[in-house]
Amino acid sequence: MTQAPLAAKATRRRHDREIVALAVPAFGALVAEPLFVMVDSAIIGHLGTSQLAGLAIAAALLTTAVSVFVFLAYATTAAVARRVGAGDFRAAIQQGLDGIWLALLLGVAVIAVTLPTAPWLVGLFGASDTAAPYAVTYLRISSLGIPAMLVVLAATGVLRGLQDTRTPLYVAVGGFGVNAALNAVFVYGFGLGIAGSAWGTVIAQCGMAAVYLVVVVRGARRHGASLRPDPAGIRAGAQAGVPLLVRTLSIRAVLLIATAVAARLGDADIAAHQIILSLWSLTAFALDAIAIAGQAIIGRYLGAGDVRGAREACRRMVQWGVVSGVVFGVVLVLARPLFVPLFTGDQVVRDALVPALLVVAVSQPVSGVVFVLDGVLMGAGDGRYLAGAMVVTLAVFAPVAWGVPSWGGGLTALWWAMGLMMAVRLVTLWVRARSGRWLVTGATR
Structure with missing residues (x-):
């Protein structure tokens, strides 16, 4: 030859x-995310049809709110990967941190919109009088976890750009396990109903975000990147x-x-x-x-x-x-x-x-x-x-x-x-x- x-x-x-x-761990992380809703559905389904209907409406709204900002992961992956290819790891981490700060700002803005408008948003789906209160309750509580969800998106983009898809897989699997356990304890153990399921998911998402932040902050300190928000970098990330x-x-x-x-x-x-x-x-x-x-x-x-x-x-x-x-x-x-x-x-x-x-x-x-x-x-x-x-x-x-x-x-x-x-x-x-x-x-x- x-x-x-x-x-x-x-x-x-x-x-x-x-x-x-890169693809195999990424697939595991992608599949783990929808399992959050599946676990909530399985647990809440045993509470009653109205509760499950309320979850379906709230979950659709939450999924839409988060998926709209998926660019936090995609744009960050591309930007960080370019810096890595150029051999500038400090700038790569800095670019990722700009994305995380942008995620936090967007998350706070979404909360500010969702909390007061939750009944109206649920009403757009034509929810019944019995299901609507459950949908509003779940949506309002779960919306508190949206900043964490968006941070997870941005931080996942950082690690993918650094050619690391295994850490997102481990975090996703761990988050899924914590979510399942907390939902079962809060809903059945403490008798909190659909509100307990929402709180369990919020805590699990915040835990995932915290793990990601620890990993990214360690990388920032290792390569000398600043942790302070950079308005120019955040603005550039938003424009991209x-x-x-x-x-x-x-x-x-x-x-x-x-x-x-x-x-x-x-x-x-x-x-x-x-x-x-x-x-x-x-x-x-x-x-x-x-x-x-x-x-x-x-x-x-x-x-x-x-x-x-x-x-x-x-x-x-x-x-x-x-x-x-x-x-x-x-x-x-x-x-x-x-x-x-x-x-x-x-x-x-x-x-x-x-x-x-x-x-x-x-x-x-x-x-x-x-x-x-x-x-x-x-x-x-x-x-x-x-x-x-x-x-x-x-x-x-x-x-x-x-x-x-x-x-x-x-x-x-x-x-x-x-x-x-x-x-x-x-x-x-x-x-x-x-x-x-x-x-x-x-x-x-």
Whole structure:
């Protein structure tokens, strides 16, 4: 075998090791987070239907409030990774601290809005008179933990930028365990009901934030970074996050439109849609883990001025995305007789679910490439392009999705529209990746 194939094989192996080392722990941390709500649901579900309904409404509001600020993790990962690639660890930590201070400020602002408006926000969901008080109680108490949740996002971005995804995994698993224990004690032991569950979650989130702060502060002292808030750095972090905020809001709009259209199709269709969306989200977590690895790896290569390394890493991660998508698609098809009965025993729901699920399975390889390229461009700090591309995608998807009922289409047609949405994202991201305009080197973009 000649030297060139041997070198290429060694390069692929190096990238594979990097991807696995970052993506596997990232996947564990991503999966651990939704388990907080699952534990709350399991514990509160035994208190009564009204309490569980109240939790569902409050959890939806909290999830939206936190997910809107996910740019705290993504933008911080890219910025810190660039500094690491450039060999400036002090500046990398300093950049991360700016993100954490921004998270605290945003968290306080969210509390200031949520506490007085909680009844109104709950009312927007049309909660019943019996469920609304529980929703308001849970929302008001849990909102006190939002600053901690946002700090966790920002600090997770810091560690990912430092090429460390294991610590976030350990913290997420530990937080999940503490949350489960406190919920059980407060709800059943102390008889605090839904309020006890909310307090347990707040304490667990604050504990996670405290652990992250200890880790980041130690890194700051080790590398001589200042712990004081830097207004210029915080402002720069906010400005860098605006494009990613636009991207996130556009994605949330796509999901909300899809759910609204499914609701118009009928009860069986919306029930089937919720099941499919849960499965789609689960595969998205796995694919997003590769994207997170992409953010950290690409940011580091570009910070080090290694354009060739960034291109090779991107190419290898795209291959990972395709293979992962094919595997997930095959699993969804072959395993559907096993998991579909776990979700519903209603034959009407199953009849609506299965053909739409096959559409999701077919589109998984496309999703794999989309998630990877999304992560690559985030790692490159190409937020403006990502925002514009997602707005274009939303503009294409919205009229098609809203037209499904009027055209006589059902749930399967709606998920073909979702497939179209992913195809548009693939085209916009692929064009950008091929152009090479994202390959901007240096410690800052």
